[in-house]
Amino acid sequence: MIETRRIGTEVLVRVLAGLSVVVCVWQEAEARDLFAPKEQATTEVDPTQSPSFDEQKKGIPQSLFTWIKMAKGYEVEWDTFGRKGWYTQDPRLKPIEPGSVFPRDISAIYIVFESAPLEDPTQFSAQWFLEGENGVLSSLPLGKDTLEVPGHERYGFLELKKLGDAWDVGTYLVKLFITPLGQQSFHAGNQVGTMRFTIVEGAAPADVNPHK
Secondary structure (H helix, E strand, O other): OOHHHHHHHHHHHHHHHHHHHHHHHHHHHHHOOOOOOOOOOOOOOOOOOOOOOOOOOOOOOOEEEEEEEEEEEEEEEEOOOOOOOOOOOOOEEEEEEEOOEOOOOOOOOEEEEOOOOOOEEEEEEEEEEEEEEHHHHHOOOOOOEEEEOOOOOOOOEEEEEEOOOOOOOOEEEEEEEEEEOOOOOOHHEEEEEEEEEEEEEOOOOOOOOOOO
């Protein structure tokens, strides 16, 4: 009888020890999951080609954008509802002198857009690169901008500022990202498309868009 109890006690101790090891391993795995994922430039061996927003067809939305344009500036148009003088909280933005060719001395280039109505706050982001020969991009972005658009609003703009006294002459690629709040703004998985613009010496020719 005593021998049976001793064997039973040993078995119980071994079972409890095994359970302790399982719990420790599970807790360690849970702790590792709490670390934020690292920002990635690409998520696969052969990166997927993002769609270009340079060529758009009227009335056909692209990604979350109803329309999206590059311009020298923007102006605010407050809309009314119901009666004159009663204004919405969502001002409409209108691009000023839209195009894709700009002079070197322009202080900033604006990407103005209208999105589909948003239920939750969303981040719209851009980072831009200078294109070299054969379309090779600069190793690091020349600049970044992020705009948080509140829920139930549709209009916004991103500002591409020059570095130094003037832009370098050449062609630039802009990567565009859309992310929910709390996610990494420039993760490759959140990239939705690209746009291109050209910087020229002197004044930009009127009504010229080399990407049409």
